[in-house]
Amino acid sequence: MSQPWPSRFWPTQCRLHIVTGKGGTGKTTVAAALALALAEGGGRVLLVEVEGRQGIAQLFDTAPLPYEERSIAIAPGGGEVFALAIDPEQALLEYLDMFYKLGRAGKALKRFGAIDFATTVAPGMRDVLLTGKACEAVRRTASDRPGRAFAYDAVVMDAPPTGRITRFLNVNTEVAGLARVGPVKNQAEAVMRVLTSPQTAVHLTTVLEEMPVQETLDGIEDLRSAGLPVGAVLVNMVRTAYLATGKRAAVSAAAEKRVAALLKPYGVDTAEAGALAVLGREHAERLTLEDNERRVLEEAGQPVVELPLISDGVDLGGLYELAAVLTAAAGGPEE
Structure with missing residues (x-):
């Protein structure tokens, strides 16, 4: 070598x-x-x-x-x-x-x-x-x-x-x-x-x-x-991105009741479910912002390497x- x-x-x-x-x-x-x-x-x-x-x-x-x-x-x-x-x-x-x-x-x-x-x-x-x-x-x-x-x-x-x-x-x-x-x-x-x-x-x-x-x-x-x-x-x-691009729009304020209903059988109360929904929405928003910055960097014309x-x-x-x-x-x- x-x-x-x-x-x-x-x-x-x-x-x-x-x-x-x-x-x-x-x-x-x-x-x-x-x-x-x-x-x-x-x-x-x-x-x-x-x-x-x-x-x-x-x-x-x-x-x-x-x-x-x-x-x-x-x-x-x-x-x-x-x-x-x-x-x-x-x-x-x-x-x-x-x-x-x-x-x-x-x-x-x-x-x-x-x-x-x-x-x-x-x-x-x-x-x-x-x-x-x-x-x-x-x-x-x-x-x-x-x-x-x-x-x-x-x-x-x-x-x-x-x-x-x-x-x-x-x-x-x-x-x-x-x-x-x-x-x-x-x-x-x-x-x-x-x-x-x-x-x-x-x-x-x-x-x-x-x-x-x-x-x-x-x-x-x-x-x-x-x-x-x-x-x-x-x-x-x-x-790490926990939400695929196509699923981010589904994580919205309107989804909180649906999240609460899905989690209720597992002992998660409405307040806890609401907090989880907020975290999910914030994560989706951040991923969208990061994707925008990626596009800006790629337009500069230099190779881009991502480190975790x-x-x-x-x-x-x-x-x-x-x-x-x-x-x-x-x-x-x-x-």
Whole structure:
């Protein structure tokens, strides 16, 4: 089997999967499940976090992640997921050592507060370092994997929310325009070559509600305008439909007496039957609203994948369940 496995939802050569989404849509959960799915069948995947929330560590029930690539999960079929919480200060020190050979001098700058100044005050510097580190992992060649060209078969980024994802990814274009020559310009241009190529797909996480769906549509339009490759729309926390489409109209206020009559032989009184009828009507109304949001998403022209609501909360077992859904929907690894 070769990795990464081809999918109906992204180009065969795609190796950087950027997952964004409005707050509350389960963006980090979806990113983690996608990393497990991509590692299935023997792949090696790096899951990176850029917001400093340690959400990945909480999902996998591990200690807070250091600025170090650490194995956190084994995928079905023997694959492996590594995780990295990218720290802008550490990334800048690494950058200074790599391109300017500062070494100890860079650490001295940190002691004097210059590193903190650069990552918090310099416009866009923090985002440049975060995207740059992720792209470095994508390009890194393999030294310990016979027969494999790259250190990681795929990199999954738990990225900032939809409202600022385009600016976050496009900041290297601005930096390349400001720096006329030298390593800064070369690095920024190299990062943008990865981000705008078929190696990258930006996936948008949403739920079937009006505001998140609208923000997803706006995000798709912004990404397209910036020349950034849009991947799949990942609809998270989809509830089970207990009413078929053709039967929803029958669940109405007029049906309450009929429901009461049907349930009376089973010891259900009128008040309880009425409450059940109300729940049924509300469920039917919600399903109708969700269907409307589905149609809106489908009109955007991107592949749509639905992930089920895990009612007890997402633990490690839940992540594997979601990963299996993603694998099945995308076509799965080659045998």
